[in-house]
Structure formats: C-alpha cells, structure tokens
Amino acid sequence: MVLQGSILMGGRRDLFRDWRLDVDNMSYEQLLELGERIGNVNTGLKEDEMEPYITKTKLQISDQVDKKCSICQEEYEEDDKLGRLNCDHLYHFQCIQQWVAHKNCCPVCKHQVAARR
Known part of the structure; x- marks a missing residue:
C-alpha cells in the first residue's frame, strides 16, 4: 500500500495525505459544514471600482450579439x-x-x- 502511494506520487511520499478531503464521499450535511468552515x-469588485x-x-440593430443575456437568459x-x-461581451447592465x-x-x-494590483 505504501509502495503504491509512493508510485502514484512520482516516487515521493505524500506528506499531506491526511490533510486531503474526500468530498466525493461526504454527506450533504458534511459538505454544508465544510462550506461554513x-x-x-469574494473576488468581485466594489461598485465604485466597476465603472x-x-x-x-x-x-x-447592427450589433452582432446573442439575442439573450448569458447571465439571466432573458432576451434583450x-x-x-x-x-x-x-x-x-454584452449583458444586461444590472446583470x-x-x-x-x-x-x-x-x-x-x-x-x-x-487587473488587481
């Protein structure tokens, strides 16, 4: 088993194996708790930075754009x-x-x- 893990990590031992989470096998409640922790x-911009x-x-009429907003999926x-x-790319301004x-x-x-400084 240790040898298999060593081979999978390119010959190195995985020192952080115990830190990794198996989110595929977590229950819904465990995932909610993880989300809370x-x-x-938020990587977004403040309103005064957007302008x-x-x-x-x-x-x-001449705009060659999709007929609907990609965010809300409503037609323009x-x-x-x-x-x-x-x-x-064009969107509803509020969207x-x-x-x-x-x-x-x-x-x-x-x-x-x-661009972030």
Whole structure:
C-alpha cells in the first residue's frame, strides 16, 4: 500500500495525505459544514471600482450579439440598458454589475474584468 502511494506520487511520499478531503464521499450535511468552515470567498469588485470596466450602451440593430443575456437568459429588449466588458461581451447592465460584484471575470470567456494590483 505504501509502495503504491509512493508510485502514484512520482516516487515521493505524500506528506499531506491526511490533510486531503474526500468530498466525493461526504454527506450533504458534511459538505454544508465544510462550506461554513471555509466561508465565502469574494473576488468581485466594489461598485465604485466597476465603472471604468463596464461600458453602458443600448442595443443596436447592427450589433452582432446573442439575442439573450448569458447571465439571466432573458432576451434583450430594444430599451434595455446593456453593459459591455473589455472583451466585447454584452449583458444586461444590472446583470453584469451583480456578476462583477462577486467575480472579477467575464461569465463567458473568463477574461479578467479588472487587473488587481
């Protein structure tokens, strides 16, 4: 058994084997408890940090975009306020604001919205 583990680790002993969690075999209650212990990790931007990275726009007939927002899955209406990221992906303005508040990346291409210092 030790030899097998040694071979799997490329000939080295796995010193952190006891630290690893087997989440595939954890119960729902154990996973909830683990989530509470880990807590919430927020990589998003504050509202005042978003402004330079989300360009407000309106839907143009000439826009070659999907007909619906990738976040809420609702079709764009003619009067909708839209937000365009630097990667040129387009979303409902409010949808992308909420998304960027939690994650600093485009929901479609994962391009970083704002570079962290």
